[in-house]
Amino acid sequence: MTEPTPSPPSSPSPEVLRDLVVDAARRHGFHRVGIVQVEPSRRSELYRDWLAAGRHGEMAYLATPEHVAGRADPRAVLDAARTVIVVALAYGKDAPPIPGGVRGLIARYARGTDYHMVVRDRLQLVAGELCAALGRAVASRVCVDSAPLAERELAERAGLGFAAKNTMLIAPGLGSYVVLGELLVDAELAATEPPARDKGCGQCRACLDACPTGAFVDAFVLDARRCISYLTIEHDGPIPPELRRALGNRIFGCDVCQEVCPYNAAAPDRHPPAAELTARDADHASPDLIALAAAGANQLRQFVKRTALRRVDRRRLLRNVAVALGNSGEARAVPSAFALLAHPEALVRGHAAWAVAELVEHGAVDAATATSALASAAAVERDAGAAAELAAAATRTA
Numbered sequence: 001m002t003e004p005t006p007s008p009p010s011s012p013s014p015e016v017l018r019d020l021v022v023d024a025a026r027r028h029g030f031h032r033v034g035i036v037q038v039e040p041s042r043r044s045e046l047y048r049d050w051l052a053a054g055r056h057g058e059m060a061y062l063a064t065p066e067h068v069a070g071r072a073d074p075r076a077v078l079d080a081a082r083t084v085i086v087v088a089l090a091y092g093k094d095a096p097p098i099p100g101g102v103r104g105l106i107a108r109y110a111r112g113t114d115y116h117m118v119v120r121d122r123l124q125l126v127a128g129e130l131c132a133a134l135g136r137a138v139a140s141r142v143c144v145d146s147a148p149l150a151e152r153e154l155a156e157r158a159g160l161g162f163a164a165k166n167t168m169l170i171a172p173g174l175g176s177y178v179v180l181g182e183l184l185v186d187a188e189l190a191a192t193e194p195p196a197r198d199k200g201c202g203q204c205r206a207c208l209d210a211c212p213t214g215a216f217v218d219a220f221v222l223d224a225r226r227c228i229s230y231l232t233i234e235h236d237g238p239i240p241p242e243l244r245r246a247l248g249n250r251i252f253g254c255d256v257c258q259e260v261c262p263y264n265a266a267a268p269d270r271h272p273p274a275a276e277l278t279a280r281d282a283d284h285a286s287p288d289l290i291a292l293a294a295a296g297a298n299q300l301r302q303f304v305k306r307t308a309l310r311r312v313d314r315r316r317l318l319r320n321v322a323v324a325l326g327n328s329g330e331a332r333a334v335p336s337a338f339a340l341l342a343h344p345e346a347l348v349r350g351h352a353a354w355a356v357a358e359l360v361e362h363g364a365v366d367a368a369t370a371t372s373a374l375a376s377a378a379a380v381e382r383d384a385g386a387a388a389e390l391a392a393a394a395t396r397t398a
Helices: 014-027 044-052 065-072 115-132 150-159 205-210 228-234 241-247 262-267 287-293 298-305 315-329 331-340 347-359 367-380 384-397
Strands: 034-039 081-092 140-143 178-183 216-218 250-252
Touching: 014 034, 014 115, 034 150, 034 287, 081 115, 081 150, 115 140, 115 178, 150 178, 178 216, 205 216, 205 262, 228 241, 228 250, 228 298, 228 315, 241 347, 241 367, 250 315, 287 315, 287 331, 298 315, 315 331, 315 347, 347 367, 347 384
Parallel strands: none
Antiparallel strands: 034 081, 081 178, 140 178
């Protein structure tokens, strides 16, 4: 008698897979998780309009066919994708006690381990559990910020929160101090039920009004060319002189529009942030500007190692430091500003010249001393841009 051929084990249902993935994401520390089926973006025209207006500044990569296509449909990122798993991970909003000195400021999300690595590693663990449940390899793609996806739209659809007027995602109960990640898979998972929709921003426009540089054209429309985060991170050239004072002591990113948000003020403390995303120490929240200005290449490499600060090279970081030194108004900042007038990078020298003139206006150094230092630097300057900055600074201090 012929034995019957055993039937292959049936795959778990989409509902079972949904519950498994939600449980896995929570066990791996994500504060929010939602699942949606793949479909074209409902806002791709708004993105194209934003690009057409030039509001992406120097971020030309955002207008490449790859990025436009990915934001229009996730299948341009993974053609086999059927489901998107969307997660949010809260980061620390409190800083350790800051010692004295001339201090800069780093945006909260960048004070700990690079969130790209943290979210990626956790999502890969989730993908591994999904593969085990299905008993097969799963075509997947982990996306964390840098991949061309309309991630805030996906997070809204998945019920993680709502888009605020400052274009951030607000997750009620957590606020906007979260980073997002997505896992595209070729498996069919049932969608999660989104929670009841929050009332949103209502009539509040605190974030729009508080922006130091007036970067918001309107609610939900950001002009990156005026955004402090863009200027200190993405922008490669001179920071427009008319915007430099607005940077204050910020040398990497900006949190102003989040600091004034009522949702962040009201966010409860029962959701501790990811340990890796809390500030490593006081210097990774509010670094000593004088020490940074004097740091060598190896010291700066160690300072930014395994953090999001790796996004900026040495010349841009010291450009930002020079602006912050000028804005400090501190006499203690004067020797550092003078020293940066001789930096090997013309971009740094030019911003140091501006800083010297600012320190004169603050009364931190007398005009004669500053004018002499600027003249000495101008005598050996060969870069046209830095020479123009030195001339402008000398006119202000004369």
